[in-house]
Amino acid sequence: MTERREPPRLVLAWEALPAWRQGAIALPALALLTFVLNVGPFNQPLARSLLYGALEGGILTALLLVATAGEKSKRRR
């Protein structure tokens, strides 16, 4: 019989947060990360990097929230 492994405590704590709080934490971090990518290695102007950072950070945040909900519901089943 295989024993089901519990995910790390940090992951469980993250999943326990309400979705709006997950978004409030993830969006600034991911927007900043993609902004830095755009302004640094991708060599984009500052204003455009801000726009692309917000757009790409928003997309990645939404994906993270959906994946979190998916994993949580899988474990519940």
Next chain:
Amino acid sequence: MPLAVLFSLLWASAFDVVKVALHAGLPPLFLMGFRFLVAGGIVLGIAAGARHRFPGSAAEWARLGVLGLLNYGLYLGISSVALGQVSGGLGAVLASTNPLMLALVAPLTLGERIGRARAAGMAIAFLSVVTIMSSRLGGSLDTPAGMGLILLANVFLVAGTVLFKRWQPRYPLTVLNGVQLIAASAALLLPSLLSEPVGSIRPSWQAAGALSYLVFAISLGAMTIWFFMLRSGDASRASAYFFLNPVFGLFLGALLLSEPLRPLDFVGAAGVGVGLHLVQRSQAGWRATLGR
């Protein structure tokens, strides 16, 4: 898998061919509407000759009409108008948000689970597309209206994909594709007649060649493959192949137009491959889904 790659290759080539047709003197709505009319006529002729099953009630015709409006008319009609307002690079990045949008709505509308591996695969593929297109972003071409239009077009394709999966129309692919094409042509040719003067249509051999390619390779070839993939598996997994389009677009540009490639392009292409692999291997495989 080979079918999916062929779909992406054909789909990637369509962007350049549409631009050729537009430059050759065909107005965007006329180009799309006329192309759908010719392709729909051909494929429905084949379906009638082969005695394929057509919809039996007005409601069934209406459903296919709505799908045609979303998957062809609004998606490609709006995209063709927007193509003149954004650079090719940004257009490719925005077009690759389609699988992401679908991944966000699929759990709620289709009951598809987006787990860790699939989400990670999509994020890697998206960031890889951004990497590839980073040097091709910007320029005076990009307007907020153009960006908004491409995103809006994607919303319509996502809606069409979701409805296709929910309604699961069980007609032969010829009928399925043909009715949608005719519905979309009706929806686009009317505004074309009202807004694009007949005098603005300039027939040429170049326009005819581009139109033929769009009819046979894209509307009849690529779209039939797309509906087959959609019918055979998860919507979010099928649409993930849209991430390959900018990669193929890039390599086709290098091959046919001698456009330069950078080392980062290869890194991005590899990233798209890794992302797609993660998406496709998440949950049960493609074959298991086929047997569902």
